[in-house]
Amino acid sequence: MLSDNQLLRYSRHIFLPEIDIQGQQALADARVLVLGAGGLGSPALMYLAAAGVGHLVVSDPDVVELSNLQRQIVHRQDSLDQLKADSARRHLLALNPDIEVDALPRALDDDELQQQAAAATVVVVGTDNFSSRHAANRACLSTGTPLVSAAAIAWEAQISTFDPRLADSPCFACLYPDSNEQALNCAETGVVSPLVGMLGSYQALEVIKLITGAGTPLIGRLQLFDARHGEWQTLRLKRNPECPACASFVASDTSRD
Amino acid sequence: MSGQQFPAYLLRAFRVTAMPTVKMTPHLYRFFPQLEGQTVTVPAGSVKEALHAINEQAPGFTDYILDDRGALRRHVNLGINDSIVFDRKTLSDRVPEDGTLYIFQALSGG
Ligand SMILES: [Zn+2]
Numbered sequence: 001m002l003s004d005n006q007l008l009r010y011s012r013h014i015f016l017p018e019i020d021i022q023g024q025q026a027l028a029d030a031r032v033l034v035l036g037a038g039g040l041g042s043p044a045l046m047y048l049a050a051a052g053v054g055h056l057v058v059s060d061p062d063v064v065e066l067s068n069l070q071r072q073i074v075h076r077q078d079s080l081d082q083l084k085a086d087s088a089r090r091h092l093l094a095l096n097p098d099i100e101v102d103a104l105p106r107a108l109d110d111d112e113l114q115q116q117a118a119a120a121t122v123v124v125v126g127t128d129n130f131s132s133r134h135a136a137n138r139a140c141l142s143t144g145t146p147l148v149s150a151a152a153i154a155w156e157a158q159i160s161t162f163d164p165r166l167a168d169s170p171c172f173a174c175l176y177p178d179s180n181e182q183a184l185n186c187a188e189t190g191v192v193s194p195l196v197g198m199l200g201s202y203q204a205l206e207v208i209k210l211i212t213g214a215g216t217p218l219i220g221r222l223q224l225f226d227a228r229h230g231e232w233q234t235l236r237l238k239r240n241p242e243c244p245a246c247a248s249f250v251a252s253d254t255s256r257d
Numbered sequence: 258m259s260g261q262q263f264p265a266y267l268l269r270a271f272r273v274t275a276m277p278t279v280k281m282t283p284h285l286y287r288f289f290p291q292l293e294g295q296t297v298t299v300p301a302g303s304v305k306e307a308l309h310a311i312n313e314q315a316p317g318f319t320d321y322i323l324d325d326r327g328a329l330r331r332h333v334n335l336g337i338n339d340s341i342v343f344d345r346k347t348l349s350d351r352v353p354e355d356g357t358l359y360i361f362q363a364l365s366g367g
Contacts, residue, residue, distance in 0.1 A: 033318075039366070125367075126367035128365060128366055128367050129365050151363075151366055151367060152363035152366050152367070153364045153366040154283075154284065156282060156283060156364060158361075175341070176331060176332065176334065177331045178331075179331040179332075185364075189284075189366070196366075208268065220342065226283060228283065231357040233359065234339065235339055235341050235359065236339050237341045238343070240340070242344055
């Protein structure tokens with residue numbers, strides 16, 4: 001049950017008929033795993049914390065470097081050389097002491113990823129490499145956990161949501177088959193700071209929609225954003241019947257309540 | 258000139274053939290600057306034909322997005338109008354006359 005203080009704190013959610021007290025309670029009861037406390041993870045975590053998601057789990061193996069502070073806004077000058085997971089936890093609890101935050105200052109191996117995905121209501125991925133995105137996809141497929149994926153480089157960004165609880169939902173590997181090929185990342189290319197802010201915030205919005213059941217999440221849709229020209233494209237994405245990642249999960253019922 | 262600006266009856270009346278338009282991730286302009294700021298059009302036909310038509314305008318383009326067997330590289334994706342293309346191997350999907358072909362790339366930055 002939400003306390004009087006919480007009813008006040010979250011009143012601007014509770015005023016929304018799509019969220020109401022039930023939706024806010026669902027957020028308080030939810031556990032969200034966020035992979036990567038970088039440019040995308042920072043605003044995603046901050047909005048999820050402020051929005052009253054009851055339990056956040058942050059995984060990131062890196063320490064905060066000076067070049068991160070241009071965009072990774074959950075970290076501050078005094079976070080330099082600290083583990084990102086610990087720095088994020090400290091600042092999220094300062095934002096909202098009402099919630100629980102677990103810091104996992106490491107890259108999760110397949111077993112731990114599987115355990116964490118199984119315990120999570122939703123998984124958010126905003127890591128800087130392709131292999132961890134595919135690992136998150138596999139863990140979400142095998143545990144039937146929705147996955148909100150975004151990426152941003154230079155002036156371009158992409159976002160989609162995959163929900164293995166739905167038989168016709170595509171997965172991340174339906175979109176990009178797993179491979180050793182190098183995808184673009186911002187270490188060599190650069191990225192304009194508020195772009196990751198927009199997309200990380202959008203990921204938090206997707207999470208809130210998935211948890212409260214409000215509106216229509218981006219399942220089966222990929223959105224591409226061109227920040228230089230302010231243009232969004234929406235492309236429909238179907239499940240690929242030959243996708244090696246999700247084909248084996250089709251027959252089994254992965255739905256949870 | 259893009260056919261999309263004209264109603265179909267005018268196109269028929271003047272026997273103008275509409276050409277599919279190509280839109281691509283701005284990242285590709287780094288490698289093929291001659292395409293930047295251009296309205297790139299290709300003849301209607303298969304995705305494969307469309308990509309080879311772009312290669313005429315920007316030599317090396319197909320080498321960049323296709324592997325040595327002519328299949329789409331794994332970090333590249335295509336959309337026709339508002340749908341993502343599944344046939345990454347033979348590139349048989351048809352790009353219609355009034356269609357748009359999107360070429361985009363996997364991003365992993367976070
Ligand atoms: Zn799949």
